Amino acid sequence: MSAFEHSSYPEVAKLTIPDVSVAALDMGCLPPVLKRFVEDGAMRMQAPVDFIVVAALCSVGAAIGTSIRVQPKAMDTRYQIVPTLWGAIIGDPSSMKSPSISFALNPIQSLEGEMRIGHKNAELEYKANKKIFDMKLKQVEA
Incomplete structure (x- = not known):
């Protein structure tokens, strides 16, 4: 008897999708620039706006990073937290999840590329200045 035929394994049960209603995404809650971006991407890719919104909001949160903090207690200025956005996109195979994420992350990836070039140039300038300093x-x- 192989390990896979062992009788203590439970029977495989089919998962059922619960009948839960979820409120529709209110696009009016988004800033106008983000709303136009999401609607444009969803229309061009024929993808659900929800997929793009989740990825775009997480992307904006990543861009903000730790530069903004929230002070939950009005009188306790020592207690501040950095809000972190987490998102999950759940959909059937081929439902445009990955293309939606790629579309939403494109602006931040472009900024990252520009910053990488700027950092490389600053590093080269630093090394040149260091050589001059060392010679002096x-x-x-x-």
Whole structure:
């Protein structure tokens, strides 16, 4: 008898989808710029707006990072937290989940590329200035 034929394994049960109603996404809650971005992407890709909204909001949250903090207690200025957005997109296979995420992340990835180039240029400038400084330091020491 193999391990897979062992009798202590439970019978495989079919999962059922619960009959739960979920409120529709209110696009009026989004800032106008984000709303236009999401609607444009959903229309062009024929994807649900929900998929793009989730990825876009998480992307905006990542861009904000730790630069903004929330102070839940009005009188306790020492207690501040950094809000973190988590998102999950659930859909059937081929329901445009990955393309929606890619579309929503494209702006932040473009900014990241620009920042990477700027950082590389600043690093090259630093190395050049350091060489000049080191040469001047050797002259002074001599």
